[in-house]
Amino acid sequence: MGLFTKDIATLDDLYVHQLQDVYYAENQITKALPKMIAKATSPDLKASFETHLTETEAQIERLKRVFEMHGLSPKAVTCPAIDGIIKEANETAGEISDKQVLDAALIAAAQAVEHYEITRYGTLIAWATQLGRENEVELLAQTLAEEKATDEKLTALAERKVNADAEMA
Numbered sequence: 001m002g003l004f005t006k007d008i009a010t011l012d013d014l015y016v017h018q019l020q021d022v023y024y025a026e027n028q029i030t031k032a033l034p035k036m037i038a039k040a041t042s043p044d045l046k047a048s049f050e051t052h053l054t055e056t057e058a059q060i061e062r063l064k065r066v067f068e069m070h071g072l073s074p075k076a077v078t079c080p081a082i083d084g085i086i087k088e089a090n091e092t093a094g095e096i097s098d099k100q101v102l103d104a105a106l107i108a109a110a111q112a113v114e115h116y117e118i119t120r121y122g123t124l125i126a127w128a129t130q131l132g133r134e135n136e137v138e139l140l141a142q143t144l145a146e147e148k149a150t151d152e153k154l155t156a157l158a159e160r161k162v163n164a165d166a167e168m169a
């Protein structure tokens with residue numbers, strides 16, 4: 001694929017490619033979150049990650065429905081961006097000995113993931129709208145709302161407690 005011909009010719013092709021990218025990303029996130037839950041110390045942070053793991057599993061099912069609505073089977077294409085965000089998070093976490101400082105780092109890493117997802121779903125919604133795919137827009141918007149809510153919850157948790165606890169370390 002892509003060696004002699006370019007695979008993305010139309011906006012629809014680009015939209016499908018982006019769906020496949022985010023499908024890969026969500027699957028990587030379901031593998032990363034259990035490790036983040038294990039590393040987190042704050043009970044509130046652990047609970048937030050657990051909630052978002054459940055949401056992420058539902059988001060994957062939602063994406064499968066979007067593929068179906070589009071007449072396609074779910075397919076993943078490697079997303080180097082999410083792989084990089086997760087790799088960087090693991091490298092940083094590996095350098096931290098204090099549990100409270102680690103919690104602050106875990107929140108920062110999780111928010112990098114949420115922001116990546118927010119930009120991707122925002123674009124997918126814009127393209128699905130342009131392509132007249134209202135049913136798909138509806139599902140993608142549900143996921144975008146969850147990503148934004150998670151991001152805000154993490155900001156509140158950091159500012160209310162975790163950053164202050166980390167400073168005391």
Ligand code: FE
Nearest residue numbers: 026056059117
């Ligand atoms: Fe997600």
Ligand code: FE
Nearest residue numbers: 021079080081
């Ligand atoms: Fe990507």
Ligand code: FE
Nearest residue numbers: 114117147150
């Ligand atoms: Fe998310």
